[in-house]
Amino acid sequence: MQKNKVKISELVLRQSVPIIIAVAILTLFAAVFLPKIKIDNSIDVFFNKKGRSYIDFQEWKKQFGSDELIIAALELDQVFTQENLTLIYDITTELESVEYVDKVTSLTTVNNIVGIGKDFIVEKLVEEIPSSAAALKNIRDIAVSDDLYVKNVVSPDGKVAAFIIELEHLDDGDDLYKKHAIEDIEKIFEKRWNKYYISGLTTIEHYFALYMQDDLKAFIPFMMMMIMFILYLSFRRLKMIVLPMASIVVSLVFSMAFLYLLGYSINNVTTIIPPILMAIMIADSIHLMQESITAKEKAQASGQDEGDHSFLSSTMKHLLFPCFLTTLTTSIGFFSLTLSSVPPVRELGIVVGVGVFFALVVTFTFLPAMAKQMNAFSFKRIIAGTESKSLDRVLMGIGDFNKKNTEAVIFGTIVLVGFCIWGITKIKVETSVIEYFKKDSAVYASTVFIEDNLSGVHTLNISLKSSSTDYFKDPRSLKKIESLTKYLYTIPEVDKVISVNDYIKEINKSFHNEDKAYYVIPDSRELISQYVLLYGEDDMKDFMDSQWSWSTVQVRLKEHSTVKLKGVVDDIQKYTRAGFADLQRADVLGQTVLEVEANNTVTDGQVKSLGTAMIIIFLMMFIVFRSIPVGFVSIVPNILPILINFGIMGAVGIRLDSATSMIAVVGIGIVVDDTIHFLHGFGEAFKLSGDHTAAMYEALRTKGSPIICTSMILFFGFIILGFSKFVPTAYFGLLSAMLMLNALIADLIVLPCVLLFFKPRIKRFAKVG
C-alpha cells in the first residue's frame, strides 16, 4: 500500500501538465450543467411526497382548486364610506385586469341574495356605491353580520377590507408568472393605499423564493472573500491563495454538476450546499500546504533541500491517509442525512457526501500539480510571520494550561454535560413555514396582521367523501356537517368555518322572507336539490363536487405554530373519523397538516441520522486507533460540542426544524476531523517519546495551527449562513459556527486533558504512517 502511495504522489508531480489539462477540460464540461440547475421555491420540497396526506391533498386540490391564494388587506379607518368603497372598487377592477389573475373577491364583487315578498333578488352587495349615511350603514350591517363576508372580505369592526386573489393555474415549470402577478399586484396597492398587507400561501412562497435567491447571491461571494482573507493571514502569499481557491472552484463545479445530474434543484435547504462545501473543502488544502511548508523548512534547515518537489510528494504520502479518513467521516455524517424523510435534507446529504470526495481527489491531484507548475513553494525561506510565532506561543500556553488544570477541566466538562442534558429535555420541534421568516420581515408582519384582523392564513380542509351520488343532498348528511361546524367552533384556535351549509341556509332564509328562523338546513331533500338547482353551484363548487358525493369544509386557523396545531389537527381528525364513519373517506387535509406531519418526521429523522452517524464514526475510531480506551477518549471531544448545541437550543428556545436538525449530524462528521488530526500527531509523538505530556506539546505544535486555521474557516463559513433571511438557515449557521468553536476548544483543551488524565496507551496510527 505504501508503495502505491509513493507511486501516486510521484506520478501526480511527474504528470502535472496532463493532470491540469484533464481537470480543466472536465471542469469546463461540468460547468455546462450549472446554468441548467433549477431553483425550486415551492414549500412542497419539505414534504414527504410519497406520504398519504400529501397524495390525498394533491387529489383534493384537483377537485376543489388550489388553496394557493393571495390575501391582501387594506387598513382603513372606516371601510364603509363612499370614498373607501370607491377605492376598493377601483383596486378590485385593477386587480382583475392584472395578467394571470383569475378571480378577485372583495366587498365590491360578492353577491348578496335577498328574498323580499315574491322576489328572489341576486345582486352584488355593493351594486352602486351610495353616498348617504343610511345606505352605507345598510351595506355595513349586511356585511358584518353575514358569515360569508365577515372575517373574509371585511373585518368584524369594519376597519379592514380584504381582497382574495386567485391566480390562474399554469404549468410552466418555474412559476415565474406568479412572481410577475404578485409584483403587479403589489404595485397597484403601493400606488393606491400605503397601509396594505399581503399574505396567503402564494405570497409566502413568493417571498420564500425571493429570500432564497438573496441568500444564494450573498453566501458564495462572502464565503470566497472570507476564505481568501484567512488564507492571506495564514500564508501571506498570492499563489497560496490562488491555489486552494482554484481547487475549491473546481470541486464546487463538480459537486454542483453532480447535483444537477441527480435531478435535484436548488431549494431552501440545498442553497447552503455551496458555502458548506467550500468551508469543508478548504481544510484538506490547508493541511497539505501547511505541512508542505513545514517539510520544506525542515529540509532547508537540514540542508537537504534538493530544489525539487520531493518535500511535496512526501507530504502527500504522509497526509493521504488521515485526509482520506477525515473526508470519510465527514462524508458519513452527511450520508446519514439520507435517512431523513425530508427530501431536500436527503439531497444535501448525498451531494455534500460525494462532494467532499471530489475535493479530496482534486486536493491530491490538481493542487500539487498546479503547485509544481506555478512554483508555489519556490521561496528560499518561509518568513514566519509574527502571527505564527504568537500562535505558537498561544498553543504552548494551551499546553501549559492543560498540564496544570487537567482535573479542573475534567470536572468542568462533567458539569457542562449535566447542564446540556437538562437543556435537551426542553427542545421543541417546529416546522411552520411562516416561522421561517424573521418576525420583522414584511411577509411575517402582514400574515400576523391578516390573522389578527380577518382570519387565519392557515387552513385545514375536512374532506368528506361518500361512495354514493347525492349523499350530501340528504338533510341528515348536511346536519352532520352542522354538528361538525359547531364542534369546530368550540376549538379556540379555529377562526372561521365555511361549508356548503352556509349557502343553503342563506337561500333557505331568502325564500322565507329573510326570517332568521329559517337560517337552517331544511328537512326536505327535494327542497335542497331545488335550491341548489336555482342558485349556487358557482359559489358552492369550492365546497362540493358536481355529484354531491364529495364535500369539503374549510377551517381557518388563527394559530400557525405547528407544535400547537398538532393537537388541534389530531382532535379534529378523531372527531371527523368518528362522526362520518359511514363515509368512504373522512380526512383532514392541507398545507398545515403536512407541516404538522413534518414535525414528527424531523425528530424521527434526527434520531436515525445522528444515531447512525455516531455509531459508524465512533466504530471507525476504535478501528483506526486499534484501542478501546483511545476510541472512548476520541468520543469525548466530539459528543461534547453536540451536547452543548442541543443544550443551548433547549435552554434558549431555538426550535428543531428541517435545517437545525442537520447541525448535529453534519457537525459530527466535520468536528471529528480535528480529533483525528490531533490524535494522529499525538500518536506519532508518543511513539518517539513515550511520554503523554511531551506528546501533547508536540501534537499542539504540529497540528495546532492547521486545526485552528480550518476551524476558523469553518466557524466563519457557518457564521455567514447566520446572515440568511431565513430563521432556520440563520440558526443553522450560528449554531454550527458555535459547534465548530466548541469542537476546537474540546480538541485543544478537553481532549489533551482526558489524554493526560487517563493516560491510555497510544498505538501506532492505523497500519500506515
Next chain:
Amino acid sequence: MKRLVFKLLFLTFILLAFTPNGYAQELTGNILANKVFNVDNGIDRFIKTDMVLVDKNGSERKRTLEIYSKDRGELSKTFLEFMSPADIKNTRFLSIEVAGNDDIQYLYLPALGRSRRIVSSQKNIRFANTDYTYEDMQRRRPEKDAHKITGQEQYNGYECYVLESVPNEKNSQYSKRVSWIDKKSFIAVRIDLYDKKSKKVKEFLVKDLKQIQGFWTATQTVMNDLKADHRTDMQIVEIKYDQNMDDTMFSTRHLEE
C-alpha cells in the same frame, strides 16, 4: 318629378340591399347578424330534450326537460320544466322577453309550493348548473354588438361565414363572440366566447342540424366551459313546431299549477 325618381331609386336600393343573397351589395356583418336573429323558427315550439352535464372528472348528471316557447311579434315567452331526476321534477322556469329590457324570470320550486320572481343584475351566473349563463339563455339582439365578417370557413362539414361580434357597451360578460354561420340555414353552428381579458373561455358547438317541419333545428348541441372543464350536452328527443299553444301556458298561474 325629379324628387319622385330619386325616391324610387332610393327605394330600389333599399330593397336590393335587403334581398337574400344581396346581389347588389356585399353581405355585411350587420346584415348577417340580422339574418341569424330572424331565422324562421315558427310561431311556437315544444321541445323535449335530454341534458347531460359532464364535469372535469368525466362524471355525468342526466336530466330531462320540456320547453315550450311562443313568439308574439319580435318577443317571445319560454316555459321550462324539469321532468327528471325525481328530486327536481316539476321545477319550472318562466321567462318573458321585454322590449328594450332584460327578460322577466320566474321560478317555481315544487318542494316549497311557491313561485318567485328572480331579480338579478348578475347575468354571468350559470343557469341551473348548466354551462349556460343567464346571459347565454337570453336572445341577444343584433344592435347590441358591432358585427364584422372576418372570413369564410368550413366547420364540421358546414360552409360558414365567420362573424365577429363585439358588444357596443360593457353590459356583457364577454368581450367578443366569434360565430360560424351556416350559409344554408343561417344558424350558428359554432360560437367561441371570449372573456374580458380576450381569452376564449367557452365554446358552443352544434353537432347535428336537421330540417324538421321545414325549420332548421340544432338537434344536438354542446356548450363547453373551457375554464371549468365542464360541459353541457343537449340532445333533442322530440320537437314540434306551430302547435297553436295557448297564451295561458306562459303565466305565473300555470307555473304554480
